[in-house]
Amino acid sequence: GAVVSQHPSRVICKSGTSVKIECRSLDFQATTMFWYRQFPKQSLMLMATSNEGSKATYEQGVEKDKFLINHASLTLSTLTVTSAHPEDSSFYICSARRGDIVQYFGPGTRLTVL
Amino acid sequence: QQQVKQSPQSLIVQKGGISIINCAYENTAFDYFPWYQQFPGKGPALLIAIRPDVSEKKEGRFTISFNKSAKQFSLHIMDSQPGDSATYFCAASKGAGNNRKLIWGLGTSLAVNP
Numbered sequence: 028g029a030v031v032s033q034h035p036s037r038v039i040c041k042s043g044t045s046v047k048i049e050c051r052s053l054d055f056q057a058t059t060m061f062w063y064r065q066f067p068k069q070s071l072m073l074m075a076t077s078n079e080g081s082k083a084t085y086e087q088g089v090e091k092d093k094f095l096i097n098h099a100s101l102t103l104s105t106l107t108v109t110s111a112h113p114e115d116s117s118f119y120i121c122s123a124r125r126g127d128i129v130q131y132f133g134p135g136t137r138l139t140v141l
Numbered sequence: 142q143q144q145v146k147q148s149p150q151s152l153i154v155q156k157g158g159i160s161i162i163n164c165a166y167e168n169t170a171f172d173y174f175p176w177y178q179q180f181p182g183k184g185p186a187l188l189i190a191i192r193p194d195v196s197e198k199k200e201g202r203f204t205i206s207f208n209k210s211a212k213q214f215s216l217h218i219m220d221s222q223p224g225d226s227a228t229y230f231c232a233a234s235k236g237a238g239n240n241r242k243l244i245w246g247l248g249t250s251l252a253v254n255p
Contacts, residue, residue: 033184059239070230070245071185084239120184128173128234130243132184 030054031123033133040111041141048106048136050121056101057123061130062094065118077104111140144168145233147246154253160218162249164231167212171233175243176205176216179228188229189216221253 030053040046050060058079063071075085075096083096093115095107104123108115116139122130146165154160164174172193177185191198191205191214198205204217218225231246 029187031184061242068248068250070247071243073242076239076242078239118182122184127237128241129175129187129190131187132177135182135184137182 029125029131031121031131031133033121033136035136036134037137039139039141042112043110045107045109046111046138048119050104050123050133052102052123055125057125058101059124060098060104061122062096062106063120063122065120071120108138113140116140144244145231145246147231147249149249150247151250154221154251156221156223156253156255158221160221160225160251161215162229162231163213163215164246165213166233168235169212170235173234174205174207174214175232177230177232179230185230223253223255226251226253
C-alpha cells in the first residue's frame with residue numbers, strides 16, 4: 028500500500044506557457060500533500076503544503092502566484108507552474124501524508140522549459 | 142543552519158560489506174526519524190523509520206540505530222548489494238498538522254562495487 032503517482036513524468040514546454048502536474052494517492056486518502064523541488068545532486072526543498080479544501084501554505088521565498096496549488100480531493104493535488112521560464116526547469120516531487128506523520132512520495136516530474 | 146546533519150556525503154562499499162550512514166540533529170522536539178532511498182530520476186522511497194522511544198529497528202538488511210542522548214541516528218545496510226547503490230536521505234520531523242514537515246539531511250551517495 029501507500030502508492031503515490033504523478034503525471035506527467037516528464038514535460039517539455041516553451042517559455043511563457045503553463046504546466047500542470049498531478050499528484051494522486053492511489054490507495055489511501057491524504058488530507059495533506061506536499062510539493063518539493065529538487066536540483067541535481069541536492070536534497071529536497073519543500074515548496075508548499077497542500078490541504079484538501081483549503082489554500083496551500085507556501086514556504087518562504089516560493090512565489091505563490093507562479094506555483095499554483097490546488098488540493099481538490101483527498102486523493103488529488105495539482106501544481107501549476109504558470110508562465111514557466113527556463114529557471115523553473117527542475118525535478119518536482121509530490122508526497123502524500125498517510126495519517127499524521129508518514130510521507131510517501133511520487134515518482135517525480137522532470138520539467139524542462141525551453 | 143542545517144538542522145539535520147548527514148555524513149558522509151559519499152560512500153563506496155564492496156559487495157557484501159556494511160554501509161553506515163550517520164545523521165545528527167539539534168532539536169530534541171523531533172519525534173520521527175525516517176530514512177529514504179532515492180534512485181536517479183525517481184522520487185524518494187521510504188526505507189525505514191524510527192521513533193525516539195526505541196534504540197534500534199531492523200527491517201531485513203536495513204537497521205536504524207538511535208541514540209537519543211547523543212542526538213544521533215544511523216542507517217546500517219548489511220550485506221550491501223550493487224542494487225543498493227542510490228542516494229540515501231535521513232530526515233526528522235516534529236509537531237502536528239501543517240507544522241509537521243520533514244527536515245532533510247543533505248544526502249549520501251552510496252556506491253556498492255560488485
